[in-house]
Amino acid sequence: MQTGYTCQSCLKRLSRISGAKPFARPARANPVYTTTRKRYYHQINGKFKALATQQRRTAATAESLNHRVTRNAPGDPKSAAPFGVEEAIRNPERVLLQPSNLFHSFSNSPSPVIRRRAAFMKSHAYCPHPDHRQTRIVTSPHDPEGRKTTKSIHPPAHVNFECPDCGLPVYCSERHWMDDYEHHTEICDTLRQANEDDHDLHSGRFFPEFEYPGPQIEEILPNMTNWDTYLYTREYNAINEDRSMRQATRLLTYPMTIASVIHELSPYNIRAGGRLTTEGLKSLSALRYSLHPPRSGSGLGIEGLRPTPPAVRIFILGARAESSLPRQVWVQLEYLFHRCPLHLIFIGPESMTNRDDEFPLPERTATNPFGGIVEDRISNYMKITTFVEYYHTMHKANYFQPFDPYFDCFVLFHPGLGHPASAHEWEETLPQLLETKVPIISTGYTDWDMQRDKQWVEEKMAGEVDLLMEAGENRFRSLRWDLNDLDPGDISAGNWGVWAFRGKRYETTMKDGVISV
Numbered sequence: 001m002q003t004g005y006t007c008q009s010c011l012k013r014l015s016r017i018s019g020a021k022p023f024a025r026p027a028r029a030n031p032v033y034t035t036t037r038k039r040y041y042h043q044i045n046g047k048f049k050a051l052a053t054q055q056r057r058t059a060a061t062a063e064s065l066n067h068r069v070t071r072n073a074p075g076d077p078k079s080a081a082p083f084g085v086e087e088a089i090r091n092p093e094r095v096l097l098q099p100s101n102l103f104h105s106f107s108n109s110p111s112p113v114i115r116r117r118a119a120f121m122k123s124h125a126y127c128p129h130p131d132h133r134q135t136r137i138v139t140s141p142h143d144p145e146g147r148k149t150t151k152s153i154h155p156p157a158h159v160n161f162e163c164p165d166c167g168l169p170v171y172c173s174e175r176h177w178m179d180d181y182e183h184h185t186e187i188c189d190t191l192r193q194a195n196e197d198d199h200d201l202h203s204g205r206f207f208p209e210f211e212y213p214g215p216q217i218e219e220i221l222p223n224m225t226n227w228d229t230y231l232y233t234r235e236y237n238a239i240n241e242d243r244s245m246r247q248a249t250r251l252l253t254y255p256m257t258i259a260s261v262i263h264e265l266s267p268y269n270i271r272a273g274g275r276l277t278t279e280g281l282k283s284l285s286a287l288r289y290s291l292h293p294p295r296s297g298s299g300l301g302i303e304g305l306r307p308t309p310p311a312v313r314i315f316i317l318g319a320r321a322e323s324s325l326p327r328q329v330w331v332q333l334e335y336l337f338h339r340c341p342l343h344l345i346f347i348g349p350e351s352m353t354n355r356d357d358e359f360p361l362p363e364r365t366a367t368n369p370f371g372g373i374v375e376d377r378i379s380n381y382m383k384i385t386t387f388v389e390y391y392h393t394m395h396k397a398n399y400f401q402p403f404d405p406y407f408d409c410f411v412l413f414h415p416g417l418g419h420p421a422s423a424h425e426w427e428e429t430l431p432q433l434l435e436t437k438v439p440i441i442s443t444g445y446t447d448w449d450m451q452r453d454k455q456w457v458e459e460k461m462a463g464e465v466d467l468l469m470e471a472g473e474n475r476f477r478s479l480r481w482d483l484n485d486l487d488p489g490d491i492s493a494g495n496w497g498v499w500a501f502r503g504k505r506y507e508t509t510m511k512d513g514v515i516s517v
Contacts, residue, residue: 097203099243102196105167111202118162118169121485125159127172128489129180132156139420140448144183144489159488166191168488190491194481200243208237209248212328218338224265226475230256234335246480253495254322255333256476258314258411261441261500263336264288267475280468283439283502286405287312291337311341311383315400315410317391317429319346322413324355327378334382346386347394361388370394390425395432403436412442413495414449418456427460434461434503439468441500445492447473454499464504471499 096110104110106118126135128144135156138146157172166188171177177184213235216222223229227249231239239245260266262284268276276284290312298306316322323346334342352361352373364371370393375384387394394400410433416422417430433440444450450471457465478494 097199097205099200099203099205102199102203103167103192104195104199105162105164106169106195107162109199111199113202114198117485121169121488122158122160124486125169125488127157127159127176128487129171129176131176132172137420140452142446142448144487147183163188163191167195168483170488184489187489187491190481191483191488194483194491197243197246197480198483200247207244207247209239209244210251211237212332213335215335221265222336224260224263224475225267227479230476234332246478249476249479250494251325251329252332253474253476253478254325254413255330257413257443257474257495257498258441259333259336260474260476261469261498262287262291262409262439264292268469275470275472277467277469279466279502279505280439280500283405283468287407287409287439290406291340293339310407311343312337313343313345313400313408315345315347315391315408317347317410317412317433318415319348319351319386319413320353322346323348323351323386327375327384330384331379331382334379337381339381341381341383344382344384345400346384347389347391349388349390351386352388359386369397370399390429392429392432395429403438405438408436408438410436410438410440412440414443414445415453416449417442418452418454419449423456430457430460434464437503437505439500439502441469441498443474443495444471444497445494446496447471449492450497450499454501457501466502466504468500468502469498471497474498 104114106114106121109115109118126132128147130147130149131152131154132148133150133152133154133156134145134148136145140146159169159172161171161174161177162169163171163177163184168191170184170191171180216234221233223233227245231248236248239248261268266276266284268274270276270278270281290309293309296306298304330344352359359373362368362371362373370387370389373386375386378384415426417426442450442453444453454471474495474497477496477498481491481493484490484492
């Protein structure tokens with residue numbers, strides 16, 4: 001066998017797995033995918049271990065996104081690691097779940113993490129059958145709790161019976177499940193899909209959809225019409241399965257939602273149906289001027305010296321799971337803006353939840369009064385800073401002032417502005433955001449969630465808000481449906497909708513020699 005195309009490390013690894021001698025297999029120039037062991041072996045020296053580590057971290061992050069602190073159940077902190085990934089790396093011959101064997105009831109799942117989730121649901125979620133009395137105030141017309149009336153005679157009961165079609169604990173008994181089967185069929189297929197997607201993350205397989213491309217030359221423009229055109233023009237690995245597409249978009253929805261609004265090739269415009277308003281075009285044009293700078297003729301020599309503009313700051317407020325995304329996911333945002341440095345600033349009391357082992361919180365000193373964690377070696381043009389603090393506290397201290405519409409914008413991922421449980425946390429922050437006069441991009445889990453946030457902003461700050469982009473479905477929303485462990489019947493999609501607003505601007509005009517506003 002000629003070893004010119006295969007590194008010695010990979011040959012030794014293959015020999016240990018197969019039990020054959022190192023030179024028993026013929027040489028192959030392309031990566032080898034062994035169907036009997038379902039493992040993907042790269043023949044590039046030193047890359048096997050790095051890719052395995054990356055896959056483990058990315059799959060763990062994808063699983064942790066299902067446990068949003070304000071919406072979904074926190075669960076066991078140790079449950080963030082995907083079941084079977086470490087075992088699959090130690091023993092590649094063992095593939096835990098095949099693609100045709102992903103459906104299992106949560107209680108009988110081969111994954112201990114999912115079994116713990118089933119136990120959590122059974123001890124916290126309540127049966128949605130209308131015979132039970134209400135357990136909470138109804139906040140949405142789509143809330144199944146609204147089907148319960150004051151005439152209900154049975155006390156609340158926790159879910160215990162698992163539907164044989166979707167595998168989730170959804171009712172307290174088989175009798176209630178059969179009696180309410182017609183209502184359950186409306187979401188049963190979606191719940192089954194979410195069930196299989198969760199088991200896929202714990203299957204121990206290799207995830208090629210979590211491999212991301214590097215930078216492209218500036219002359220190759222991305223097509224940001226939708227997910228398919230973007231992935232194709234950015235030269236991602238071909239994703240031919242719907243399930244793999246759902247897993248990939250669950251992570252990429254965060255950077256791509258931001259890019260789809262602020263990029264000069266944004267699918268949102270001021271034409272009919274484009275959702276962008278006139279005020280939105282004004283604000284985003286200023287931001288795009290900095291994000292897409294013209295060529296200045298700079299070079300490495302003395303004659304090529306040019307002044308460098310400051311980095312564009314993107315403030316992500318109320319950060320939760322998005323702050324723990326693998327950094328190669330956020331770097332995809334940088335690759336869309338050539339020659340423009342980006343500074344991502346995650347702010348929120350939950351921005352470092354369950355990440356103490358990764359980044360211990362630094363002490364607050366005079367030079368770092370809010371204990372910011374700085375990651376400045378991610379790439380040449382991206383820097384990430386994380387603050388475990390409320391934004392309004394930092395705003396009062398003038399920590400980020402001054403704000404510039406050409407270099408700053410705010411992003412709120414699922415903020416729950418109008419939600420009864422979290423609205424009070426934004427009452428002090430919202431006026432401060434509007435004072436900055438910079439664009440504010442907000443997303444929602446569902447159309448109702450997004451419209452409720454918009455209505456709350458308009459009521460609280462009547463006459464002081466300019467709408468930049470009308471509320472509607474996000475073209476780069478997550479294609480995967482997520483479960484709420486506190487209510488298995490409540491399903492949602494990450495960043496389903498997006499809209500944007502800004503503090504109202506007043507133009508000064510001259511009338512008969514007198515300045516009027």
